[in-house]
Amino acid sequence: MKKLDVLLHIISVFVISFVFFQDAPAQSGADRVLINEANRITNDNFTVSTQTPKGAHIYSVNQPNSQMLNAIDKGLADLFAVAQKNKYQKRLNYSDYTIFIAKADRDKDINKNYSPDIAVGAAQYKGSVYDQGGFVYAAGMVLAYNPCAFVFAEHTKDFQRVSNVVRFEGEHLVLYHNDRKLYNKTADHSRGGGHPILK
Numbered sequence: 001m002k003k004l005d006v007l008l009h010i011i012s013v014f015v016i017s018f019v020f021f022q023d024a025p026a027q028s029g030a031d032r033v034l035i036n037e038a039n040r041i042t043n044d045n046f047t048v049s050t051q052t053p054k055g056a057h058i059y060s061v062n063q064p065n066s067q068m069l070n071a072i073d074k075g076l077a078d079l080f081a082v083a084q085k086n087k088y089q090k091r092l093n094y095s096d097y098t099i100f101i102a103k104a105d106r107d108k109d110i111n112k113n114y115s116p117d118i119a120v121g122a123a124q125y126k127g128s129v130y131d132q133g134g135f136v137y138a139a140g141m142v143l144a145y146n147p148c149a150f151v152f153a154e155h156t157k158d159f160q161r162v163s164n165v166v167r168f169e170g171e172h173l174v175l176y177h178n179d180r181k182l183y184n185k186t187a188d189h190s191r192g193g194g195h196p197i198l199k
């Protein structure tokens, strides 16, 4: 009996390390850094990895449904269209984007409208009208510029809002890579200004 236990243990350790070994190459070093950053900011664990139908990379807390994934593609399509209108050429592929879907830290805004948002450290918004006591509620947040990455909250309805958030967070990334001057002017909303930036 004792011998069998030991054997089972060795087998299970072997299986676990084998699975880990198989998993490791699928995730690049850059992605691991991104996942850690998203985890640090949201306190969520992004255990699900998938892609949208058009090829954007997704990390999420729960398996996103097709409405979520299609809404993300729609937001990126809107972003790429307005970027092309402005003669921008860089980072206009779906696969250029890595998008994190976090848990919502609230479901409704102050006016009781459906508004799944994430709570993030106040930083430059400290003391502003957005400050909730050390944190602010954000519809989305840019995580990285290389690769282009941002995070927003899970939605169960109002998928047009998902498309808008994707397009709006994407604006900062497209501007960073195509029009640094306008990027610098519009990146910090605590000094006023919102979305859409690109017309």
Ligand SMILES: [Zn+2]
Binding pocket: 168, 169, 172, 187, 189, 194, 195
């Ligand atoms: Zn913004």
